[in-house]
Amino acid sequence: NAGVMQNPRHLVRRRGQEARLRCSPVKGHSHVYWYRQLPEEGLKFMVYLQKENIIDESGMPKERFSAEFPKEGPSILRIQQVVRGDSAAYFCASSPTEMINYGYTFGSGTRLTVV
């Protein structure tokens, strides 16, 4: 039973390009969460999605960032016109319900480097 799968593991983009990060949740999980980890910092919540719905995007920057979780396929975090400050590790987590009292299952992350 595979855990949360994220790809790519490493992504290099030039300033101004688009970055697309993919997350496949644990099979049967319909709730997905994205977090960002800046260098030497803890993880910061970005967005919570259920299938075809954004539930809470309070941690997402207002511009250039978007997320989706379609009916079929992985969740995508899209960053348009990347800047150096977007360089970070982006982690996805999933859960079977909205109650995560016992903690999420995290993926291994995508490390984005903007050059």
Add this chain to the structure above:
Amino acid sequence: GEDVEQSLFLSVREGDSSVINCTYTDSSSTYLYWYKQEPGAGLQLLTYIFSNMDMKQDQRLTVLLNKKDKHLSLRIADTQTGDSAIYFCAESRRSNDYKLSFGAGTTVTVRA
């Protein structure tokens, strides 16, 4: 200040006990978690404690919660080289318990 704070570094001798400390600010915190992150890897949930508990033990791990002082600690007994990692404290609140607030992490280095 940050909602969750941790000391940044801890060095411990192999075989000794490690104690990692964390303080949080929100008295409405319901669950508190400890995660482990090895280099280049994702976060692995080690253990969690509900806010109405004082202590939880799981093999080599002991979690202590002082709710009055909003202080959480993780004790690792008989620390091994495989315990070298970054340890994150996190908390969630009843109002939106899917949104975890993380500390900046404590880097634990185990020396022979």
